[in-house]
Amino acid sequence: MDLDLFDTQKEPVQLNMPDAKVIYHPTFFNPGESKKLFNALLNDIEWRQDHITVFGKTHLQPRLTALYANNTKPYSYSNITMNPNPFTKDLLFIKEKIEVVSKTRFTTCLLNLYRNGQDSNGWHSDNEKELGNNPTIASVSFGEERWFHFKHKNNKNLKQKILLQNGSLLMMMGKTQDHWLHQIPKTKRNIGPRINLTFRVIT
Numbered sequence: 001m002d003l004d005l006f007d008t009q010k011e012p013v014q015l016n017m018p019d020a021k022v023i024y025h026p027t028f029f030n031p032g033e034s035k036k037l038f039n040a041l042l043n044d045i046e047w048r049q050d051h052i053t054v055f056g057k058t059h060l061q062p063r064l065t066a067l068y069a070n071n072t073k074p075y076s077y078s079n080i081t082m083n084p085n086p087f088t089k090d091l092l093f094i095k096e097k098i099e100v101v102s103k104t105r106f107t108t109c110l111l112n113l114y115r116n117g118q119d120s121n122g123w124h125s126d127n128e129k130e131l132g133n134n135p136t137i138a139s140v141s142f143g144e145e146r147w148f149h150f151k152h153k154n155n156k157n158l159k160q161k162i163l164l165q166n167g168s169l170l171m172m173m174g175k176t177q178d179h180w181l182h183q184i185p186k187t188k189r190n191i192g193p194r195i196n197l198t199f200r201v202i203t
């Protein structure tokens with residue numbers, strides 16, 4: 001019997017999405033490394049909960065966030081401007097490992113902490129002008145797995161979804177942000193926290 005047949009997928013896969021380039025590495029960090037990094041980030045990152053203004057109404061963001069960078073350039077989205085903290089040792093370790101596969105030098109990391117299934121991230125694309133054209137965004141996940149949904153901006157029939165596993169890396173490149181929106185929906189499952197790190201280049 002070939003036990004490999006029952007192993008989960010380990011090789012990177014490109015998602016079947018027209019007008020986009022999205023590559024998923026299911027096991028970029030091994031389980032031991034992922035657990036250590038999850039615990040360290042949960043404790044050491046300066047998590048905060050900002051207010052956002054949508055359609056003139058102010059709400060608390062449905063998750064905690066943080067911004068780290070190797071420069072002092074602010075990042076603005078949804079009427080919030082965040083000023084970065086300097087990268088920590090753990091963030092530099094993760095960044096350098098991702099830079100090898102992505103052949104990109106990242107400046108900035110936006111972090112999200114989804115405390116439970118009620119925390120979420122609404123439909124958006126990462127198309128702020130600070131990111132430039134065709135941004136490469138490297139998204140790392142630790143902790144509970146959560147569904148990540150994509151929908152095409154012009155063709156309602158085009159959708160994609162992927163379960164982002166502990167220790168995974170999702171790369172969004174090329175025209176992805178021009179043509180697609182993404183979200184992390186709420187779930188009624190009784191689940192624990194998930195940490196997501198999105199590495200970006202801010203020019």
Ligand SMILES: O=C(O)CCC(=O)C(=O)O
Binds near residue numbers: 121148164184196
């Ligand atoms: O939590 C995730 O996987 C996605 C986060 C995201 O889309 C963002 O921060 O822009």
Ligand SMILES: [Fe+2]
Binds near residue numbers: 124125126182
């Ligand atoms: Fe995003």
